[in-house]
Amino acid sequence: MNSLWPRITIFAVLALLLALTWWGWHQGGLALLQLGMGTC
Template sequence: MSRRLGVGLAALLLGALLALAWWGWSRGGLALLQLNMNLC
């Protein structure tokens, strides 16, 4: 039981981390693109 709970918790954590990484990358990527356009 506790093992299944641990696996579920790990999957949830991984999913949250992936969502956060994607959100941060999309925001950072757009900001970086804008910065590049300003520099060029």
């Protein structure tokens, strides 16, 4: 039971980092798109 926790913790941290990276990239992409539309 004890050996399972580190794996769960690592998986949760990796999933959180992946979600944050995807969300940040998505938000950045939307901002760039809006900026590009504004300059047109």
